[in-house]
Amino acid sequence: MNATTIGFIAVGVVLFVDFALLLGLVALKTVHRRRAERHRLRRARYVATLSRHLASSTHIEPIDGGAADDDAFLDAVIDLRNVVTGHDVETLTGIVDSLGLARIQEARLRSRFPLGRRLRAAVSMAEIGDESTARVLIEYLSDPEPEIRIQCARGLGRMQHTAAIDAILERFGLEEPWVRARFADTLVGFGAKATWPLVAYIRVNLSHDENESVIEAIRVLGTIGDREVGPTLSGVLRVASDPEVQLATIEALGAVGGPLAIPPLKHTFRSADWRLRAKSAASLGHIGDPSINLVLSSGLVDSNWWVRRNSAAALASLPGGSGLLLDTLESEDPFARDAATEALADCGALAAAREREDAGVATADDRRLLDHVGAEETVLA
Amino acid sequence: MSETKRILVCDDSETVTTVLVTALELEGYEVATAVNGIEAYEMGATGNYDLVILDQLMPGLLGLEIIDRWHHEGHDIRTIMLSGVDDERTVVSSLESGAVDFVRKPFRLPELLARIRQRLNA
Numbered sequence: 001m002n003a004t005t006i007g008f009i010a011v012g013v014v015l016f017v018d019f020a021l022l023l024g025l026v027a028l029k030t031v032h033r034r035r036a037e038r039h040r041l042r043r044a045r046y047v048a049t050l051s052r053h054l055a056s057s058t059h060i061e062p063i064d065g066g067a068a069d070d071d072a073f074l075d076a077v078i079d080l081r082n083v084v085t086g087h088d089v090e091t092l093t094g095i096v097d098s099l100g101l102a103r104i105q106e107a108r109l110r111s112r113f114p115l116g117r118r119l120r121a122a123v124s125m126a127e128i129g130d131e132s133t134a135r136v137l138i139e140y141l142s143d144p145e146p147e148i149r150i151q152c153a154r155g156l157g158r159m160q161h162t163a164a165i166d167a168i169l170e171r172f173g174l175e176e177p178w179v180r181a182r183f184a185d186t187l188v189g190f191g192a193k194a195t196w197p198l199v200a201y202i203r204v205n206l207s208h209d210e211n212e213s214v215i216e217a218i219r220v221l222g223t224i225g226d227r228e229v230g231p232t233l234s235g236v237l238r239v240a241s242d243p244e245v246q247l248a249t250i251e252a253l254g255a256v257g258g259p260l261a262i263p264p265l266k267h268t269f270r271s272a273d274w275r276l277r278a279k280s281a282a283s284l285g286h287i288g289d290p291s292i293n294l295v296l297s298s299g300l301v302d303s304n305w306w307v308r309r310n311s312a313a314a315l316a317s318l319p320g321g322s323g324l325l326l327d328t329l330e331s332e333d334p335f336a337r338d339a340a341t342e343a344l345a346d347c348g349a350l351a352a353a354r355e356r357e358d359a360g361v362a363t364a365d366d367r368r369l370l371d372h373v374g375a376e377e378t379v380l381a
Numbered sequence: 382m383s384e385t386k387r388i389l390v391c392d393d394s395e396t397v398t399t400v401l402v403t404a405l406e407l408e409g410y411e412v413a414t415a416v417n418g419i420e421a422y423e424m425g426a427t428g429n430y431d432l433v434i435l436d437q438l439m440p441g442l443l444g445l446e447i448i449d450r451w452h453h454e455g456h457d458i459r460t461i462m463l464s465g466v467d468d469e470r471t472v473v474s475s476l477e478s479g480a481v482d483f484v485r486k487p488f489r490l491p492e493l494l495a496r497i498r499q500r501l502n503a
Binding site for chain 2: 047051055056076080088
């Protein structure tokens, strides 16, 4: 056999294999498409059947006994729970209970494989689970598979199972950052009920070296926004030496707000660390109490640009703050003037002044601002 | 004998349309569906329906835009707006545009059916 013949045979084999693979791929796609279509049709039929149950309290059409094992039925239940509310959800829960759907999903979750089936079971239990399935979801918060842990936490959050907060927090420091972030979302969903468990977690775990989970917990407290935690966060600021913890706490104090949050922020606004001063300015602005206007105006002459910028932006958002910014336009400090001008432009004061001037109704303050901007533009030109 | 009332259900969610079509047919209404804004606008403009249930967020045209178009073209179509966006502005805009009612998603099915009956009998 010469080389040309061998070459032809090799090309033929390659083409044959390619063709066979292509055929296999087409067959697989066709099978998958048909399965998906059958699934869609079954789901639509289940939605229709369940809808008849919801529409009429006297409707007694039985639901196929095999439905509980059918993923299409599960999808139909989950979809419907997102569409209806009130008594309709209770009716759906009754149907789910009568078919033992949760028990089937629990058995799937407890099986060792396949992973996709276990994951689907976790998602389903997160969607349709109730107090009776909370125990299983808590148990699987320590599953080796992160996505299953996340779904279990989500389910516990959805059913507002308060007893799960401590269980979720127990995992907080052990999780990878991306899983912890999802747990944090769940904790936020618990609202004020999670406040004190979070406070306890922060107190116990605040250390001098590894604070990632504590920082996340502080952020959760800020997002929940329960003003009761003001003194706790002040305490954290007093003892924490990690700047990241301090920054997260300052931000959380700004989000929580209230009069108790102001004194610690005024203190950190005088910190030697410019990052803390800049963050404090932003948080003070967020709280929105005009009593701190004078404190913030001192930030306009800070040595750091971020502190000047954040102080000016905070003042622009506070009642009476614009007046202080306008006064700063007369300052001898060019950096303070820049910060004030930028903040007045960003908050729309400059555009409003221009509009009033065009309309012939400009005030004395408008003219001060426009004259200053005009002079600056002349210098730049 | 009274004529069967015709209702047009416009929503891009297959689940929502299935729920409404099933429930409304059970009540004895004749029901048609539209799954996007353009289809909803065109079917509604035929004037063949006694009531239109219209989702606010649909591909093609928003519910409010559809009502506005019908209004400008002189169509008098009784519409119940259905929306997951329940901010005050959307509710007010819907009612000011001419919708006869506004129902938030997720909805209570018996309540929605009662509103539909009430609007059809008004």
